[in-house]
Amino acid sequence: MDALPTNETDAKAELARLAEEIAYHNARYHTDDAPEITDADYDALVRRNSAIEAAFPGLIRADSPNRQIGAAPAGHLSKVAHAQPMMSLDNAFSDEDVAEFVARVRRYLKLPEGEPVALTAEPKIDGLSCSLRYENGRLVQALTRGDGRVGEDVTANVRTIRDIPDTLPADAPDLFEIRGEIYMAKADFAALNQRLLDEAEDPDKARQFANPRNAAAGSLRQKDASVTASRPLGFLMHGWGEASALPGETQAAVVAAVRAWGLPVADAFARVDTVANALDIFRTIEAARAELPFDIDGVVYKVDRLDWQARLGSVGKAPRWAIAHKFPAERAQTTLREIDIQVGRTGKLTPVARLEPVTVGGVVVTNATLHNADEIARLGVRPGDRVVIQRAGDVIPQIVENLTRDLARAPWAFPDRCPVCASEAVAEEGEVDIRCTGGLICPAQRLERLKHLVSRGALDIDGLGEKTLVELIELGWLHEPADIFRLGAHRDELIAREGWQAKSVDALLAAIKAKREPDAARLLFGLGIRHVGAITARDLMKMFVTLPDLRAAAEAAAAGDEAAVERFGLIGGVGPAVIAALQAFFHEDHNKTVWDDLLDVVSPPDFVVETRESPVTGKTIVFTGSLETLSRDEAKAQAETLGAHVAGSVSKKTDLVVAGPGAGSKLKKAAELGIATMTEAEWVALVAGETATEAEAGAGSAETAD
Numbered sequence: 001m002d003a004l005p006t007n008e009t010d011a012k013a014e015l016a017r018l019a020e021e022i023a024y025h026n027a028r029y030h031t032d033d034a035p036e037i038t039d040a041d042y043d044a045l046v047r048r049n050s051a052i053e054a055a056f057p058g059l060i061r062a063d064s065p066n067r068q069i070g071a072a073p074a075g076h077l078s079k080v081a082h083a084q085p086m087m088s089l090d091n092a093f094s095d096e097d098v099a100e101f102v103a104r105v106r107r108y109l110k111l112p113e114g115e116p117v118a119l120t121a122e123p124k125i126d127g128l129s130c131s132l133r134y135e136n137g138r139l140v141q142a143l144t145r146g147d148g149r150v151g152e153d154v155t156a157n158v159r160t161i162r163d164i165p166d167t168l169p170a171d172a173p174d175l176f177e178i179r180g181e182i183y184m185a186k187a188d189f190a191a192l193n194q195r196l197l198d199e200a201e202d203p204d205k206a207r208q209f210a211n212p213r214n215a216a217a218g219s220l221r222q223k224d225a226s227v228t229a230s231r232p233l234g235f236l237m238h239g240w241g242e243a244s245a246l247p248g249e250t251q252a253a254v255v256a257a258v259r260a261w262g263l264p265v266a267d268a269f270a271r272v273d274t275v276a277n278a279l280d281i282f283r284t285i286e287a288a289r290a291e292l293p294f295d296i297d298g299v300v301y302k303v304d305r306l307d308w309q310a311r312l313g314s315v316g317k318a319p320r321w322a323i324a325h326k327f328p329a330e331r332a333q334t335t336l337r338e339i340d341i342q343v344g345r346t347g348k349l350t351p352v353a354r355l356e357p358v359t360v361g362g363v364v365v366t367n368a369t370l371h372n373a374d375e376i377a378r379l380g381v382r383p384g385d386r387v388v389i390q391r392a393g394d395v396i397p398q399i400v401e402n403l404t405r406d407l408a409r410a411p412w413a414f415p416d417r418c419p420v421c422a423s424e425a426v427a428e429e430g431e432v433d434i435r436c437t438g439g440l441i442c443p444a445q446r447l448e449r450l451k452h453l454v455s456r457g458a459l460d461i462d463g464l465g466e467k468t469l470v471e472l473i474e475l476g477w478l479h480e481p482a483d484i485f486r487l488g489a490h491r492d493e494l495i496a497r498e499g500w501q502a503k504s505v506d507a508l509l510a511a512i513k514a515k516r517e518p519d520a521a522r523l524l525f526g527l528g529i530r531h532v533g534a535i536t537a538r539d540l541m542k543m544f545v546t547l548p549d550l551r552a553a554a555e556a557a558a559a560g561d562e563a564a565v566e567r568f569g570l571i572g573g574v575g576p577a578v579i580a581a582l583q584a585f586f587h588e589d590h591n592k593t594v595w596d597d598l599l600d601v602v603s604p605p606d607f608v609v610e611t612r613e614s615p616v617t618g619k620t621i622v623f624t625g626s627l628e629t630l631s632r633d634e635a636k637a638q639a640e641t642l643g644a645h646v647a648g649s650v651s652k653k654t655d656l657v658v659a660g661p662g663a664g665s666k667l668k669k670a671a672e673l674g675i676a677t678m679t680e681a682e683w684v685a686l687v688a689g690e691t692a693t694e695a696e697a698g699a700g701s702a703e704t705a706d
Contacts, residue, residue, distance in 0.1 A: 015056075077153055126294075128217045173247070182235050220233065334356045351376055420438075540574065638687050
């Protein structure tokens with residue numbers, strides 16, 4: 001692990017970065033079923049976050065990864081709250097970690113010396129967590145884990161899985177939630193990918209799942225349950241949630257009862273009395289890993305006695321009575337043939353190693369991620385090198401060692417141009433990732449950029465979903481934002497296409513026409529300029545009022561105009577990164593062409609923030625802690641409407657601090673400086689009172705007018 005920050009400023013900045021990065025990877029794994037990093041890399045991020053929080057407990061964030069489970073459910077499936085949260089597990093990576101886990105249990109329970117701590121041990125299935133709710137012996141509901149509090153309702157789909165019975169025996173409790181993993185066997189995964197390839201009209205465009213977990217998740221979360229029924233899914237029980245009664249007083253006894261009810265349990269499930277026996281089970285399962293029909297990434301240990309589990313409880317997102325002992329990564333040697341560059345939706349250039357095929361953990365590997373230019377330099381890899389490959393967590397293979405780096409060979413040069421659109425590729429100051437500056441003109445980024453432009457937070461154009469955008473791009477009608485407003489020229493051609501009718505085409509064109517005078521801030525946000533989010537776009541437009549004036553100021557600042565730089569400096573929340581991003585955007589001729597072309601077809605009015613007099617007019621407000629009824633964006637918008645300025649930090653210039661649960665250093669500093677504070681509820685009441693006053697004033701005016 002790299003050295004930890006040594007001061008609060010650096011620690012705060014890194015905790016913010018880690019919270020954002022871990023949340024992103026949680027969503028990719030749990031919501032999108034498309035992880036971008038290995039389990040080992042993810043675990044390293046979480047461990048670093050925990051270490052910094054331990055060193056700086058006063059800086060623990062409300063959105064700390066240690067308080068989060070999974071990721072929010074998304075998509076077409078209905079959302080349902082779990083009766084009891086589906087928690088995550090802390091990890092152990094060594095024998096010593098397991099011994100320390102048992103020692104913590106002993107200390108917490110104050111057990112006498114020599115009293116054994118019995119554990120259960122079972123394989124940690126790499127599948128999709130699911131909770132099965134049985135009432136009066138009948139399956140009534142099945143939910144995915146989601147974010148641990150709210151999951152997706154997959155009841156109809158789960159009923160098609162052969163391992164899951166519709167009913168339980170008469171001796172089962174009236175209410176019992178069985179929890180486990182839905183998985184796809186490795187052989188079935190290979191067969192499914194082959195079938196999808198065989199059925200595809202164009203083999204080059206055939207959908208292929210990356211691994212069995214993705215296949216299981218994609219198969220379960222279908223709109224049409226018949227699709228799930230056609231996929232070979234299995235289920236293994238490992239725990240339970242809400243229950244009206246328990247058929248035993250230990251973990252092992254309850255698991256045995258559930259097995260007797262007809263639910264499958266891992267064959268390797270065992271009860272052990274010592275740490276040494278638990279580690280023996282771990283090594284036995286690890287040795288048999290390749291022969292198991294399903295993917296696993298470790299062994300889970302749980303305290304066997306349920307009364308002890310109840311006393312131990314949980315901390316953060318994980319129970320104190322369970323831990324996952326993760327397997328070390330599997331490795332193999334092969335030859336690096338080529339290094340290719342892939343361009344992601346945000347323009348990030350990711351180097352990918354093309355390898356001589358090699359089997360790692362029973363899977364043939366031909367590609368591996370190289371992450372970024374710094375990683376290539378660290379490894380010193382070049383085409384022709386002999387390298388060591390690792391499949392940490394069985395997700396994305398990576399190169400961990402270069403066995404021939406000392407051979408005389410020229411270093412591989414990272415490109416300074418996008419391989420797709422030839423735009424400049426640069427890294428912002430303080431960042432390691434190199435990104436294409438092509439934006440909307442880069443085909444690799446075009447779809448995602450256009451999706452963002454028409455999304456609800458930006459132009460909000462009904463009818464321009466991803467499927468439609470893909471169709472219009474493939475037809476060659478959409479290249480850049482302005483083309484959206486020229487689609488009327490293709491009306492007759494679109495009506496003639498399958499799936500379109502005059503009514504739907506005219507509705508789409510009407511929705512587009514309605515956005516020809518868009519809000520300037522929403523349009524700016526929709527362009528996807530790096531670091532210019534919805535709030536920053538509003539802050540910029542409050543200062544510059546029109547988009548041409550914003551561009552002129554950005555170009556003047558880039559040319560060294562001190563007055564222009566000073567204007568940007570007056571905007572709260574707009575720092576050097578935003579200014580640099582705007583300068584980089586307008587540095588590219590093609591971006592200026594896209595900008596000019598768009599402003600030829602739309603006419604955003606001058607940006608005006610309507611405010612009204614209130615007790616906080618002209619005051620500077622800081623929001624801190626976890627707001628429970630408002631988002632930060634909504635709270636900031638309310639303050640601005642009341643004529644207040646919102647700042648990100650507390651200083652002598654701050655007039656009011658609004659504090660939600662978990663408020664820490666900002667609230668403490670406000671007290672030290674004697675700054676007024678109020679709760680979120682008091683803020684909501686203030687806003688409601690001002691709204692009511694305005695409404696009453698309006699009503700009185702109406703009566704007078706009559």
